[in-house]
Amino acid sequence: MPEVVRAAGGVLYRPAGDGVEICLVHCPRYDDWALPKGKLDAGEHPLAGAAREVAEETGCAGIPQLRLPTLAYDLPDGTPKTVDYWLMRLGEDGPVRDTSEVDEIAWLPPGAAAARLSYDDERGLLARLAGLPPITSMVALVRHAHAGERKEWKGNDALRPIDERGREQAEQIGGVLALLRPDRLVAATPLRCKQTLEPLAALLGGVPIVQDGAFAEPADIDEAPARAKLGAQRLLELRGAGVPVICSQGKVMPTMLATLCDESDPAPYKTPKGDGWLLTWSGDRLLDASRI
Numbered sequence: 001m002p003e004v005v006r007a008a009g010g011v012l013y014r015p016a017g018d019g020v021e022i023c024l025v026h027c028p029r030y031d032d033w034a035l036p037k038g039k040l041d042a043g044e045h046p047l048a049g050a051a052r053e054v055a056e057e058t059g060c061a062g063i064p065q066l067r068l069p070t071l072a073y074d075l076p077d078g079t080p081k082t083v084d085y086w087l088m089r090l091g092e093d094g095p096v097r098d099t100s101e102v103d104e105i106a107w108l109p110p111g112a113a114a115a116r117l118s119y120d121d122e123r124g125l126l127a128r129l130a131g132l133p134p135i136t137s138m139v140a141l142v143r144h145a146h147a148g149e150r151k152e153w154k155g156n157d158a159l160r161p162i163d164e165r166g167r168e169q170a171e172q173i174g175g176v177l178a179l180l181r182p183d184r185l186v187a188a189t190p191l192r193c194k195q196t197l198e199p200l201a202a203l204l205g206g207v208p209i210v211q212d213g214a215f216a217e218p219a220d221i222d223e224a225p226a227r228a229k230l231g232a233q234r235l236l237e238l239r240g241a242g243v244p245v246i247c248s249q250g251k252v253m254p255t256m257l258a259t260l261c262d263e264s265d266p267a268p269y270k271t272p273k274g275d276g277w278l279l280t281w282s283g284d285r286l287l288d289a290s291r292i
Helices: 046-058 110-116 120-129 164-180 191-203 221-238 253-260
Strands: 005-016 019-027 032-034 037-039 062-074 080-090 104-108 137-143 184-187 209-211 244-248 276-282 285-291
Touching: 005 046, 005 062, 005 120, 019 046, 019 110, 037 046, 046 062, 046 080, 046 164, 062 120, 062 164, 062 276, 062 285, 104 110, 110 120, 137 164, 137 221, 137 253, 164 191, 164 276, 184 191, 191 209, 191 244, 221 244, 221 253, 253 285
Parallel strands: 005 080, 137 244, 184 209, 184 244
Antiparallel strands: 005 019, 005 037, 019 032, 019 104, 062 080, 137 276, 276 285
């Protein structure tokens, strides 16, 4: 089986009157109109690749807000390709950087953008957005990075630090979450949760990390479900005009997420160390919870 070509891109929008406009790019090589996208670099996180490609092809900084469906298709030579997409709000704009790939961009209302697109599957992405209400708030929820094994740590477990692997994870987490332009950083009380957010804090110019016990595992594991529900309520309180990033722990996150999604089974929300979720709301309606 040929190796899958992985790519990423964005549906970049900006407010316009009572609605929005979508950014399309014209590629002279294929003489087509498409959503900005491109192949991932080796080892590149899909969200980072999506933001990079949008910036290169449109000259615009896109702020990711919502995970969109992944498109899969075969290239003309039969090689399978997947493209991960995110809805992005316009941050700043400037000149197109990759002029070898793009010679023109167009900002169009969704209907006109769909009509101009050269590909039916990309029209499907715009159709999915047609009934989407305005996005009002986002929260990133992450599990702390790798911190060795609990049984091998001799001291107070709350002081167990992230290890070398965890430091690498924290650097990657920081680089990806910085794309959301967060303005508040909140960590559960264990040291490893605070350390996970430190690279992100540095990228943001020293945003303080506030520690909050509502997101920490309780000493009595039987109390974890109640603590998780407390954490879910606290997370809702932290929503606002800005974007908070919260670092929590593995025994409370699944129930916390299930509570927020109004589901009874926490199993689908089990989260590996160094992984996380982007939660997106319109008012009090949770539009999506997607893995980062």
